[in-house]
Amino acid sequence: MPGHRTLRTLPAAWRRPLAAAVALPLLALAAPAAQAEPDDGPAQVWLVEFGEGADASVLDAARDLDFTVRHDFERIWNGVSVEADPATARRLGQLGHVERVWSDVVFTGPARLDRAPEAAGVPELAQAIETTRADVAHDRGITGEGVKVGVIDTGIDYTHPDLGGCFGDDCRVAWGADFVGDEFDSDDPELSEPDPDDDPADCGGHGTHVAGIVGADGQVTGVAPDVRFGAYKVFGCEGSTSAEVIMHALETALDDGMDVVNLSLGQSFQWPGYPTAKAADTLTREGVVVVASMGNDGESGVYSGSAPGVGEDVIAVASTDNPAQRMDAAHVPALDRLVGYRAIGETEEPETGTATDPLVWLGRACADDASEGDVDGAAALVVRGTCTFKEKYERAVAEGATSVVVYNDRPGPFGGGGVEDLGVPIIAVTDADGKDLHDLAAIGEAPVLEFGGDTVLVDLPRGGFASSFTAYGPAPDLSFKPDVAAPGGGIWSTVPVADGSYEALSGTSMSSPHVAGAAALLLQDDPRLEPREVRTRLANSAKPVLWGDNPDLGELEAAHRQGTGVIDVVDALDAEACLYPTGVNTGDGTGPRTFELTLTSRDRTARDYTLTHRSTIATTGDDRDPGFSAAEPEVTFEPRELRLYPGQTATVEVTVEPAADLPDGSVFGGRITARPDGDGESLTAAYSGYQGDYLAIPVLEHPEFPSLAAVVAQDPETHEFEYRDVEVGEAFSLADGPALAALVYLGHQPAAMEVSAANADTGEVVAWDPESLLPRSPGPDDAMGVHLEDLVEQRPNALEPGRWTLTVKVLKALGDENDPAHWEQWTSPEFTLTE
Structure with missing residues (x-):
């Protein structure tokens, strides 16, 4: 409709006044009557952060206000959670010694980017274990014995035989709690109040998969198969959770004495200052190694990392793809081989012992495409692309197809959704298998697919490269992130027994527990290691990842996407020195940058080291759809060569001068390696930097926004708002x-x-x-809506009939609030408010 537009919004629980949100804080509430009796709005949960040296006694000065303290996080974060209406929360923020009041925003439930159904007994987790060389540590007897790993997730199915089969003091899953209850969903106002209990049983599946990667011991073997678990359930069976709940779980994990905590969750596009990141940092200062996913928003470009992963002391983990993934398979007699497949959407999977009717080529099968074959009573073969799976499926069924096979239009396997089951199976196969089926159908062979319960390994096109979904750093304050990488694409691990026991899933949710398990191996080998030392060892020994977008060039993946590389457990165990810090932010500018690295020996003999540098690919241009540059910086060391005696520490000054032809606005980086003479282990640190003036990045610059709009409607299921343009001279009734x-x-x-x-x-x-x-808008057209009703809620009766304008001001990242040049501002055209 001309003049109308639909924008995505966050779930209902996020619609707080100007809430710092994960993605799109479209801030809207039902319109109250501005001139009616003051209405402070519904009670909500807020995180009240105190200034240094202050504590909850600050709130004694607000006894006349109507609020309830829900939890005091004094051990992990200097603040409390409270329940209050927005106006009260605003007044709490004005108290002395209150640093700020945060909205308790939603953490979206775990997303399964890639899923393959059950194939019991197939240990493809071993592929990833071999990649990180954890299997070699097992051969040495280093299996995580005596180390406690907390998994903050959807719980753990402790009945799974690979995870011990029971819950309690004498079990592998020995600690834990359910902080929310099965029905909890912080995104749904009717289900957003936690109903905790002592049973952390997993009804979502994600946490069980994560725990299996950390330490399964059975049909699959995890990274640290002898660790014991703490299971901290922060999600219901479906839906989202909140920062308050996650922080409560962090606190309990600390109380339970966890040595390592894994968080395969996150809030995208966030800052290191967000409460969950700061709380996670506190755990590290208390001696707990905290490992977290970097995030799955890599296709949204640079600065897409998640909290708590972007926390200063947290180990943020990027993902690389496994070489292959286990999938259900169908036998094709005409090819005399198995082809892997997966069901699309929630449609019924083919039954074992059945077969498709002969395949007939239908074409792309979009609504306007001509049919390229008669599929009435046959299985329809179509190719992915141009239109939705739903459209292809409905088209094929309407023409009489008895099943639908979609093959990929790009390399590798794929999954999909959005299909409403019409009683006809629809499955997805790879491009290579699909083209072979197409060639057979084209010559009249009419192949069939026979479903016998088999499985097959299917090559992943990005095997060994950065996963397409893995998020880019750096953090918005330019701090170096992620720290390291691990396999996360196509990982076969445990799921709840009722779901079939094993599945292949993908995400940085799967890479993070590899590193948590590796940390447990290091701690068994040397229990005296502090969290910083664990991160340093893992990062120093990591191996570089080639740039997968054009591997023939031999360039390395961006440092701000891989960290120092894929962890190598054996080299981390055997390291005889350390290079610190492992990730350096060189800041912004156009000239050379100088920083220091410290090299410390743990060797028993003197050893000579030589410093070397290798650049990584730079991202350029649009942060959301970046280009790439291999322009080489000039790097010098002082000294370049040095001898370290046992226990000695030396400082190396590193100067990096970006290439002259590197475009302004680029994020560049590289790897610095201290190579020992002889057969010792090399030590690597990485750096990233911004070329140009970081304050020059526009915030409010967009061809369509900011703009004034009238709210037309909100979809109750998707929470999307529909807006229309404001008409000239239009009046708005309060x-x-x-x-x-x-x-x-x-x-x-x-x-x-x-x-x-x-x-x-x-x-x-x-x-x-x-x-x-605040986070940035993820996509090129994703705007947020600041609704006038929010102001009415915060300031009842503050608006009166008349002519008004709205002004939006933003302070640029790293800007000085006292410098007007660091702010951007937009003022709307005048509009009229009436009674």
Whole structure:
């Protein structure tokens, strides 16, 4: 419809006034009557952060306010969670010694990017274990025995035989709790109140898969098969969780004495200052190794990492793909081989012992495409692309197909959704297998697929390369992230017994537990290691990842996407020195940058080291759809060669001068390696930097946004809002609507955002509560809506009839709030408010 647009929004629980949100904080509430009796809005959960040296006694000064303290996080974070309406939360933020009040935003439930059904007894987790050489550590008797690993996730199916089969003191899953209950979903107001109990049984499946990677011992073998687990369930069977719940779990893991904590979850596009990241940092200072997923938003470009992974002391883990993935298989007699497949969407999978009718080529099968074959009573073969799976499926069924086979239009296996089951199976196969089936159908062979319960290994096209989904750093403050990488694409591991016991899943959710298990191996070998030392050993010994977009060039994947590389457990165990820090932010600018690295010997003999450098690919241009450059920086060392005696520490000064032809706006990086003479282990650190003026990145620059819009409707299921353009001279009733919104696109993470309304007749200015450390808009057209009703809720009766404008101000990342040049501002055209 002309003048209308639909924008994605966050779930209902996120619609808080200017909430710092994971993705799209479209901030809207039902419109209250502005001139009615003051309504402070519904009670919500907020995280109140205190200043240094302050504690919960600060709130004694607010006894006249209506709020409830839910939890004091004094051990892991200097603050409390409270339940209060927005106006009360605003007043709490104005108390002395209160640093800020955070919205308790949603952590979206675990996403399964890749899934293959059961094939019991197939140990493909071993592929990933071999990649990190954890299997060699097992041969040495290093299996994680005596180490406690906490898994903060959907719980663990402790009845799984590979995970011990029981829960309690004498079991492998010995500690844990359910913080939320099976029905909990923080995204649903009716299900957002936790119902905790002492049983961390997993009904979602994700946590069991993660735990299996850490330490399964049975039909599959995890990285550390003799660890004991703490299971901390923070998700219900479906849906999302909250920062408050995650922080409660972190605190309990600390109380239970976990040595390592894994968080295969995260809040994308976030800052290191977010409470979950700061709480995770506190655990490391208490001696707990904290490992977290970097995030799965790699296709959204640079600065897409997640909290808590972007925490300063957290080990953030990127993902590489396994070489191959186990899939269910069908036998094709005409090819005399098995082809891997997976069901698309929630349709019924083919039954064992059945076969398809003969395959007939239908074509691309979009609505406007001509049929290229008669599929009535046959199995339809179609190719992926151009239109949705739903459209292809419905087209094939309408033409009488008895089953549908879709083959990929790009290398490798794939999955999909959005298909409503019409009683006809639809499955996906790889491009190579699909083309072979197409060639047979084209010559009249009419092949069939026979389902006999077999499985087959299918090559992954990015095997050994960075997974397409793995998120890019650096963090919005330019701090170096991720730290390391591990296999996360196509990992076969445990799932709840009722779900079939084993599945292949993909995500940084799967790479993170590889590193958590590796940390457990290091701690068994040397229990005296501090969290920083564990991270240093793993990062120093990591092996570089080639740039998978064009591997023939031999370039290395961006440092701000792989960290120092894929962990190597054996080299981490055997390291006789360390190079620190392992990840360096060289800042912004156009000239050379100088930083120091410290090399410390743990050797028993003197050893000579030589410093070398290898650049990694740089990202250039658009942060959301970056280009790439292999421009080589010039790197010098002082000294370049040095001798270390046992126990000695030496400092090396490194100077990096970016290449002259590297475009401004690029993020560049490289690997610095201290290579020992003889047969000792090399030690690697990595760095990244920004070429140009980081403050020059535009935040509010977009061809369509900011803009004024009227709210038309909200979809109750997707939470998407429909907006229309504001008509010239249109008036907006405070009581009856239509609701008015400023549509704002955040081109980069702003350090702060302020929104205000100004009365053009009186000069009065009414401001929303300011927010800081906001995420950026993920996609090129993803805007957020700042709704006028939010201001009405925060400031009842503050708006009166008259002519008004809205102003949005953003402080650029790393900007000085006292420098006007570091702010961007947009002011709307005038609009009229009536009673």
